[in-house]
Structures are given as structure tokens and as C-alpha cells.
Amino acid sequence: MLQANSAVYTSPGTDAQKEAAKLADIYTLLAQLMRYPEDTANVALLVQAQLELVLALGWHEEAEMLRCWHAQCQGLPGDLRIEYTQLFITAATRCSTVPPYASVHADSEALLQGRTTERIHDFYRSCGYELASVAEPADHIWLQLDFLAALVHEGRHTEGEQFLASFFRPWFATFKEKCFQATAHPVYRVTLTLIDFFTKEEQ
Amino acid sequence: MAMNLTRRNFLKTASIAAASVPLSKVAARAESGVVKTPQVAPGSFKNTKTVVGGVCEMCFWRCQLVGKVRDGRLLKLEGNPKSIDNGVSLCARGNGGVAMLYDPDRLKYPLKNVGKRGEPKWERISWDEALDICGKKLKEIVDKHGAKSLAIFPHGSTARYPMDFFERTVGTPNVSEPSFFQCRGVRDMAYITTLEIAPDEDVDMANAKVIFLVGSHLGENIHVSHIKGYLKGLERGAKLVVLDPRFSAAASKAHIWVPIRPGTDTAMLLAIMNYLIENEKYAVDFVEEHGEGFDEFAEGIKEWTLERAAAECDVPVAQIKQVADLLAENMPNVAIHPGRHVTWYGNDFQRERALACLTGLLGAVGVQGGLVKPKGPKGLKRINWPKAETAGEGDLRRMQDVHHFHPPGCPTELIREAAISGDPYPIKGCVIWGQNMIQTIPGQDRTIKMLEQMDFVLCTDIMPTDITMYADILLPDCSYLEKYDFIKTGTQWDFSDEHQQYIAPRMALVEPGFERKDSIWIVNEIAKRMGYGDKIPVVSQEEMMAQSLEGVGLTLDKIREEGGIHIQPGEDPYGNNEDLLVYFFSEEMDDYDYPAIPTYIPVEPPPAGYMRLLYGRTPLHTFNRSINNPWLIHEAPINPVWVNDKVAVRLGLKHGDTVRLVNQDGVESRTTTTVKVTPGIREDAVYLYHGYGTRNKEMTFSVDKGVDDTSLITKIAIDPESGAHGMRNNFVKLVKVG
Ligand code: SF4
Numbered sequence: 001m002l003q004a005n006s007a008v009y010t011s012p013g014t015d016a017q018k019e020a021a022k023l024a025d026i027y028t029l030l031a032q033l034m035r036y037p038e039d040t041a042n043v044a045l046l047v048q049a050q051l052e053l054v055l056a057l058g059w060h061e062e063a064e065m066l067r068c069w070h071a072q073c074q075g076l077p078g079d080l081r082i083e084y085t086q087l088f089i090t091a092a093t094r095c096s097t098v099p100p101y102a103s104v105h106a107d108s109e110a111l112l113q114g115r116t117t118e119r120i121h122d123f124y125r126s127c128g129y130e131l132a133s134v135a136e137p138a139d140h141i142w143l144q145l146d147f148l149a150a151l152v153h154e155g156r157h158t159e160g161e162q163f164l165a166s167f168f169r170p171w172f173a174t175f176k177e178k179c180f181q182a183t184a185h186p187v188y189r190v191t192l193t194l195i196d197f198f199t200k201e202e203q
Numbered sequence: 204m205a206m207n208l209t210r211r212n213f214l215k216t217a218s219i220a221a222a223s224v225p226l227s228k229v230a231a232r233a234e235s236g237v238v239k240t241p242q243v244a245p246g247s248f249k250n251t252k253t254v255v256g257g258v259c260e261m262c263f264w265r266c267q268l269v270g271k272v273r274d275g276r277l278l279k280l281e282g283n284p285k286s287i288d289n290g291v292s293l294c295a296r297g298n299g300g301v302a303m304l305y306d307p308d309r310l311k312y313p314l315k316n317v318g319k320r321g322e323p324k325w326e327r328i329s330w331d332e333a334l335d336i337c338g339k340k341l342k343e344i345v346d347k348h349g350a351k352s353l354a355i356f357p358h359g360s361t362a363r364y365p366m367d368f369f370e371r372t373v374g375t376p377n378v379s380e381p382s383f384f385q386c387r388g389v390r391d392m393a394y395i396t397t398l399e400i401a402p403d404e405d406v407d408m409a410n411a412k413v414i415f416l417v418g419s420h421l422g423e424n425i426h427v428s429h430i431k432g433y434l435k436g437l438e439r440g441a442k443l444v445v446l447d448p449r450f451s452a453a454a455s456k457a458h459i460w461v462p463i464r465p466g467t468d469t470a471m472l473l474a475i476m477n478y479l480i481e482n483e484k485y486a487v488d489f490v491e492e493h494g495e496g497f498d499e500f501a502e503g504i505k506e507w508t509l510e511r512a513a514a515e516c517d518v519p520v521a522q523i524k525q526v527a528d529l530l531a532e533n534m535p536n537v538a539i540h541p542g543r544h545v546t547w548y549g550n551d552f553q554r555e556r557a558l559a560c561l562t563g564l565l566g567a568v569g570v571q572g573g574l575v576k577p578k579g580p581k582g583l584k585r586i587n588w589p590k591a592e593t594a595g596e597g598d599l600r601r602m603q604d605v606h607h608f609h610p611p612g613c614p615t616e617l618i619r620e621a622a623i624s625g626d627p628y629p630i631k632g633c634v635i636w637g638q639n640m641i642q643t644i645p646g647q648d649r650t651i652k653m654l655e656q657m658d659f660v661l662c663t664d665i666m667p668t669d670i671t672m673y674a675d676i677l678l679p680d681c682s683y684l685e686k687y688d689f690i691k692t693g694t695q696w697d698f699s700d701e702h703q704q705y706i707a708p709r710m711a712l713v714e715p716g717f718e719r720k721d722s723i724w725i726v727n728e729i730a731k732r733m734g735y736g737d738k739i740p741v742v743s744q745e746e747m748m749a750q751s752l753e754g755v756g757l758t759l760d761k762i763r764e765e766g767g768i769h770i771q772p773g774e775d776p777y778g779n780n781e782d783l784l785v786y787f788f789s790e791e792m793d794d795y796d797y798p799a800i801p802t803y804i805p806v807e808p809p810p811a812g813y814m815r816l817l818y819g820r821t822p823l824h825t826f827n828r829s830i831n832n833p834w835l836i837h838e839a840p841i842n843p844v845w846v847n848d849k850v851a852v853r854l855g856l857k858h859g860d861t862v863r864l865v866n867q868d869g870v871e872s873r874t875t876t877t878v879k880v881t882p883g884i885r886e887d888a889v890y891l892y893h894g895y896g897t898r899n900k901e902m903t904f905s906v907d908k909g910v911d912d913t914s915l916i917t918k919i920a921i922d923p924e925s926g927a928h929g930m931r932n933n934f935v936k937l938v939k940v941g
Binding site: 019022023024025026028029032038042049052053058081084085086089090109112113114117118121124125128129132135142143149150198202 | 239314
């Protein structure tokens with residue numbers, strides 16, 4: 001099991017290593033936010049960390065949105081669960097569940113377990129990673145973010161960048177746009193904005 | 204958002220320090236979805252394997268499959284080369300199974316409706332929570348109102364185990380299957396009453412000299428080995444007679460197409476039989492040996508002259524005579540097809556009786572080309588839930604002393620009526636398993652009313668079909684490609700080939716994804732929570748298979764080694780008519796005051812300005828069951844309404860115009876479709892493929908595509924003998940849109 005912790009931040013090491021450790025933790029946070037919010041105790045931690053990150057970034061508008069939601073819903077996991085279900089799983093009364101799987105957005109057939117899923121899974125393996133025992137396809141966004149966290153944590157930036165360029169970015173933009181059309185929920189809008197920020201190409 | 208900040212800069216800033224503690228706390232608790240393993244060179248997972256043991260269930264025919272599987276991912280389905288049934292062939296829907304398996308709209312997790320029935324808001328919940336709710340709610344209802352207060356609407360092989368649990372062990376009599384009350388049940392009961400044979404579709408078309416189809420649109424209605432037999436028969440020179448108001452695919456191959464007035468088939472059958480009897484062109488010896496009540500029958504149908512039938516059916520006298528003579532010249536080797544979906548007018552028992560009598564009159568039972576029951580393998584053990592002593596108490600049909608020739612289960616309308624009225628007792632719990640009742644049962648408003656008054660509604664399905672919008676708890680089932688739940692048996696499809704039998708247990712081709720579970724597991728868990736844990740007959744689907752196969756000395760492993768199908772020597776299915784009786788006059792029916800000889804009961808004609816709404820199958824769909832399949836909906840995206848060309852001129856409609864349909868009660872179709880202008884349909888009818896017009900937006904490939912014909916079936920007819928629905932007594936007009 002891969003784990004990062006704050007010890008990394010303060011331990012001796014190069015700046016690059018410290019930055020990698022921070023980025024790995026951020027990817028882990030984003031992966032966790034894109035998982036189904038099952039564990040109530042964890043949800044509280046996640047939304048708090050999300051808010052702190054947004055504040056650290058100086059994103060005042062997003063911070064305000066999150067604060068409002070925290071105040072209204074007191075970070076209730078029930079609210080997040082319903083929203084997650086509506087947005088990513090099954091939403092009977094609205095027209096746009098957005099499945100969080102790359103193949104649905106990247107492949108012309110728009111099916112689960114498509115060619116993209118297979119290629120992403122193969123890439124994990126070629127980097128020495130396999131899915132933990134999860135019943136989700138390999139291209140679920142949280143698995144991709146966890147994989148990125150693992151690569152970055154190991155300092156494998158070239159492979160990380162290759163993954164982002166070849167597998168992640170090609171579908172994420174469409175996915176994010178569809179999600180933005182489908183939800184006004186601050187937690188998911190901000191999470192997607194964060195993912196965008198931390199995965200986009202930088203010169 | 205600060206626009207100029209880059210990720211790299213941000214990671215270098217001091218401000219991240221404030222977030223570092225919560226971030227590290229999250230990271231410390233997180234379980235990663237990926238784990239470190241030895242590096243694997245690309246290409247190492249490229250070995251595509253052939254997995255045997257699949258049994259298709261895109262329709263009920265259950266062709267045998269193999270799957271091409273790579274790295275746990277199903278790439279392609281093919282017919283199992285070992286199959287003596289479908290062989291290597293699959294129909295389009297069978298091939299489309301891959302797209303069903305990976306349809307992103309499929310149900311993946313247990314869901315709880317935290318909104319309203321019909322306007323659900325879903326929350327994913329754990330299996331434990333879902334099962335606890337189901338067990339508690341169902342038990343509360345049974346404790347309060349008795350087992351009979353549960354209504355069960357099952358469909359398909361996935362639903363047999365749950366149906367048996369609720370019917371036998373819990374004990375509710377209120378179980379209604381669409382295959383019986385909205386499809387074939389009338390046929391089976393009429394044939395059993397007449398010939399003591401449940402006919403299925405067992406006509407030996409491959410070896411027939413005449414194939415006689417009444418409304419059966421083979422070719423659009425595709426079941427692989429059935430179609431093989433049909434085409435082989437035609438190839439061998441069989442003459443094809445098709446009675447259909449529409450120029451169907453079968454009509455296009457017919458030697459005689461009879462564009463009969465809808466609803467009058469029984470009149471034509473009676474006239475044919477009367478003509479054959481009057482002219483002694485029937486199987487006299489056979490009738491003498493096997494017939495019961497023949498004289499009363501002959502006397503009773505005397506009024507049905509060719510002329511009378513011609514006027515009633517809007518068919519020339521000469522054509523009825525031509526059909527009758529063709530049958531007589533080729534008897535007994537004539538395949539009088541009993542049909543499959545036969546719940547048309549609410550008088551269907553009589554038509555099916557007439558077909559069975561015609562079969563008997565021509566001596567076409569147990570002979571080449573006739574009605575021939577295949578001799579399949581025997582000995583498979585049937586595993587079942589134990590029957591409670593109180594099972595069946597509160598049988599609505601018995602209480603009302605109606606529908607004495609009903610197929611198994613309770614007529615749907617009796618359950619629906621009792622649930623809505625609360626009379627004679629409340630029905631407060633509903634279990635719907637694999638059935639989209641919105642499109643199987645006519646009178647959608649009444650179905651919704653029934654569900655609205657329930658205390659609890661449980662749906663289990665693979666797709667979010669329209670009915671699932673009314674569930675309180677919605678459970679994700681495994682599809683037929685992900686489980687072991689059925690053993691298909693049979694014989695080679697052409698009886699002129701070497702006689703063989705096969706046993707093909709369904710085996711999972713791939714692991715179930717997400718949190719889908721098979722129905723045996725689900726029902727066992729609910730049973731435990733309802734207090735029936737000690738009655739559970741098997742603990743898993745694999746055990747169920749193993750026990751069934753024990754009866755024939757086989758195991759799953761052995762059959763897998765044999766290529767997924769066990770083949771053994773078969774028996775000659777012909778002959779064996781010694782005990783056969785043909786009840787031309789049924790005393791049993793007479794006792795219950797039903798017409799004891801096949802009787803024509805006229806149906807209401809279309810009111811002025813309206814046309815009768817007919818519906819049927821497209822070869823690309825099994826109704827709503829496959830409608831969301833991305834591959835199939837791509838090939839057949841809507842159901843154009845067939846309109847006669849002369850009518851179209853009168854109505855000012857052109858091919859491709861968009862229309863809405865409005866029925867005799869003023870009910871409008873929610874969606875629109877296009878017009879198909881054709882001389883290939885009578886002027887008094889229009890035709891739609893059934894299963895379109897999905898309303899649940901979660902069926903993203905099919906929502907709002909085409910028109911839902913069931914929504915327009917608001918006038919409900921009930922077949923008195925069987926209690927089955929009749930669904931072709933509604934009329935529509937077309938309103939041009941835009
Ligand atoms: S006829 Fe087609 S859909 Fe039906 S079982 Fe065979 S392959 Fe499957």
C-alpha cells in the first residue's frame with residue numbers, strides 16, 4: 001500500500017523531492033474526493049483538506065463556495081453521497097449522469113471497459129502497478145489519480161507526465177465540461193477545478 | 204481563482220504549508236486503488252482466450268456462446284461451435300451482448316430512493332443497508348397483512364429463484380409473469396386444453412411441406428435455431444402461408460400472403476376447418492382415432508362458410524379456399540405455427556384453440572413437419588424452495604372463480620385491481636425482478652397507481668428501465684454473461700439429422716463488475732433477514748448448478764472440458780401418438796361455461812378516423828430489454844409508424860414526416876416518430892415496433908427515441924379463459940408535428 005505523510009515534507013531531501021511529496025498528497029486528496037463518500041469520518045477530513053488547499057491556492061471564490069456549503073450542510077456525507085450518485089452513478093430525473101471512466105468519453109463507442117481502459121491498465125502495469133482489489137474499471141478517475149500520486153511519490157515525473165499527456169488529459173477536459181453542465185455542487189465543481197489545475201500541461 | 208499561479212510555482216510557495224497537515228492526514232488514511240507489483244512489459248496481457256459456457260439471454264431462446272476474453276475484458280461473442288442448436292450463429296442481439304455488458308448506464312451498486320417514486324433521487328448504499336431495508340420492509344408487510352399482501356412480477360431466468368422463494372416459501376399467490384399473462388400463456392393453455400401438449404414453438408418447420416403462420420413475423424422475430432428450421436423448410440420447398448395485415452418479412456417470402464382484417468383470424472380458421480370437413484379433406488383416420496367431440500365441433504362450425512369468413516376477414520373466398528386446399532394436399536406434414544406473443548384481442552384462447560384443432564384436423568402431430576415435441580435430456584434435478592403449508596392462500600382467481608384456464612401464476616389484472624382497490628385485501632409490497640412493467644403491461648396509469656399505494660417497492664434489474672423509477676430500493680443484478688443460473692437443454696434443430704441431445708449450463712464468461720450480485724445470493728440474503736434462513740435450498744449459484752447436474756452425472760468442470768456443452772445420443776421425436784387426444788369439443792370448457800368449440804368473438808372495429816394499433820418485433824431488439832444497447836439502438840434508432848400509402852395521401856402525410864400518435868381515449872404519445880409510408884399494411888391499421896420510447900433519462904442511449912406503443916394501450920381487454928391481457932384493441936390517429 002502506498003502512503004504519503006507529512007514526515008516527507010520536513011524530512012531532509014531536495015526541494016524537488018519535497019514538492020513531489022506535496023503533489024502526491026494532493027493527487028491522493030483529489031482521488032479520495034472522486035471516490036464514493038462512504039466513510040463519514042473520512043468525508044469530514046476530505047472536505048476540510050479541500051478547503052485548506054483552495055485557501056492555500058488563494059482561490060477566494062471557490063473557498064467561499066465551499067464555506068457556504070459547509071455552513072449549509074455541515075459537511076454532511078449524505079448530501080455528498082446523493083450528489084455523487086446523481087452525478088456519477090445514476091440520476092433518474094435528470095439527463096446527465098457523467099460516468100467517471102475515461103473510455104466513456106475517449107472511445108468512439110462510449111462503453112465501459114473499452115480500448116482506453118485496457119491501454120490505461122496496461123500502462124499501470126508497465127510502470128509496475130496493479131489495481132488493488134477493486135471492482136471498478138482501471139480508468140475510473142480516482143484510480144488514475146491514485147496512480148499519478150504513486151508515480152509522483154516515487155519521483156517518476158517523466159512517466160507521470162507521459163500518463164497525463166497520453167491518457168488523462170485527452171478525456172478529462174470533456175469530462176469536466178459535462179460535469180460542470182450537470183452539477184452546481186461546490187465540492188465537485190471545486191474538485192474538478194483542482195484536478196484540472198494539478199494535471200494541466202505546464203510549459 | 205488566481206489566474207497566474209502555476210502548479211509548479213504553487214508547490215514552491217510557502218502558502219501550501221497551511222494545507223499540508225490536512226493533506227497529510229488524508230494521505231495517511233487513504234487506501235490507494237493501485238498497488239506496487241513487478242513491472243510487466245507491455246504486451247504481456249495480450250493473450251485472448253476463448254471462454255466457453257455462455258448462454259445468451261438477450262432473448263429467451265438462449266443460444267450457446269463462447270466469449271473472446273482478453274485480460275478479463277469480453278471482446279466478442281460467438282456461437283459455440285459445439286452447439287447443435289444455434290451452432291456458430293448468433294443474431295444481432297446476441298452479438299450485441301458485449302455492448303450490454305459494458306453499457307455505462309447499467310446498474311452498478313445498490314441504490315436507495317430518497318426522492319419520490321416516479322421522480323427518484325438515488326443514493327448509493329451498501330449491500331448490507333439495502334438488504335436490511337428489504338428484509339425489514341417485506342417482513343413488516345407480511346407480518347401485518349399476510350404473505351398474500353406481496354405482489355411479485357418476475358421475468359427471465361434470473362427471476363426464477365426469487366419467484367419460487369416468494370411464491371412457495373413466503374407463500375404469496377400474487378405472482379404474475381409477463382411471459383404468461385402478456386405473451387404466450389394463452390397459447391400454452393389453449394393447446395393443453397385441446398391436445399394436452401404445451402406447444403412452445405415446436406413445429407417441425409425444417410421438414411414441413413407447408414408452413415402456416417398467423418401473425419408470426421419470423422425473420423423480424425428471430426430466434427436462431429427456430430429461424431434455421433424455418434429457412435431450411437423453405438429451402439427444401441415448403442410452401443409458406445402468412446396471415447398478417449402487414450407485409451412482414453415472412454409475408455415477403457410467402458407463397459400466399461393473406462392481408463387479413465385484424466382480429467378476424469379465428470373466423471378464417473373456422474372457415475378453413477369447416478371447408479376441410481365438408482369436403483372430407485381432413486385426416487379422417489387420425490381424427491377418428493384421436494378426436495374427442497368431433498361431431499359437435501363439425502356441427503358447431505358449420506355456419507362458417509368461406510363466403511361468411513371472406514366478408515368478415517376482408518379476404519377473397521378463393522384465397523381462403525386456396526389456403527385450405529394447400530393444407531389438405533400436404534397434410535399431415537404441415538407446420539401450423541402456434542405463435543409466441545399471442546395476447547392480442549382478449550379473445551385469444553379461442554384463436555389458439557382453433558389453431559390446435561386445425562393441427563389435429565390435419566393429423567399434424569408427431570409427424571414430419573407437424574407439431575413435434577423434441578425429446579431432450581431428462582434427469583436434471585430441480586432445486587427449489589420448500590413449499591409452505593399456507594402457500595397460495597388468498598388466490599384472487601379462485602376467490603373470484605374466474606379464468607379457469609389460466610397459465611401458472613395470477614392474472615396480472617386481478618393483482619393490479621386488488622392492489623388499487625384494496626379489495627378483497629391489501630397488497631402493500633411489490634417485488635419486481637427483471638421486468639419493465641411500464642412496457643410489458645398495458646394501462647400504465649394503473650400500474651403506477653398500484654405502485655404508488657405500496658408500502659415498499661423493490662426492483663432488481665441490470666438496467667435502469669422505466670419501472671425502476673418507481674423503486675424504493677433498486678438492486679444491481681448480474682447479467683447473463685456474469686453468472687451461472689440456467690441450464691439450457693434441447694436437441695438438434697433439424698429432426699432429419701442424427702438424433703442428439705445437449706446440456707448447456709450457463710457459465711460466467713467474465714467476472715461481475717462493480718457491486719453486482721447474482722439473484723441467488725441476493726434472495727438468500729433477503730430470506731435470512733425475513734426469517735427464512737433455515738429454508739435456503741442452496742448457498743450459491745455454483746452449488747445450484749452442481750446439484751442440478753448431479754442428476755445427470757455431470758459437473759461444471761466436465762462440461763467446461765467438453766467445450767461448454769455436453770452432447771449425448773438422442774431419440775427419434777416422431778411417432779408416439781398412442782395416448783394423444785384432440786379435444787375438438789372440450790367438456791371441461793363447457794363445464795365452466797366457456798365456448799366448448801373454438802368460437803369467433805368479433806372485436807370492435809376502429810372508430811372513424813382511427814386505425815388499429817398493431818405492434819411487433821424488430822430483429823434488432825428484444826423489446827425494451829435491449830433498447831438501450833448502444834450497438835443495437837445505433838442500427839435501429841426509432842420505430843417508424845407504418846401507414847398505408849393511400850391513407851397517407853388522404854392524411855397529407857409523406858414518408859419521413861414526424862408524427863405524434865393519439866389514441867381513442869385522447870392519450871397522446873409522449874414522444875414522436877417518423878412515418879413509413881408503404882402499401883405493405885392495410886388501411887385500417889398502423890404498426891410499430893414495440894419497446895421504444897423509453898422515458899427514464901438514465902437510459903441515455905434510448906431515452907425519448909421512438910414511441911412507446913404500450914402508453915397508447917389504455918383500453919384493457921382480458922381473455923376470459925386465461926385472464927391474459929389483449930393488447931390490440933386500441934386505435935390511433937396520427938398528428939403531424941412541425
Ligand atoms: S436468438 Fe439472438 S438474442 Fe436470442 S438467444 Fe439467440 S443469439 Fe441471443
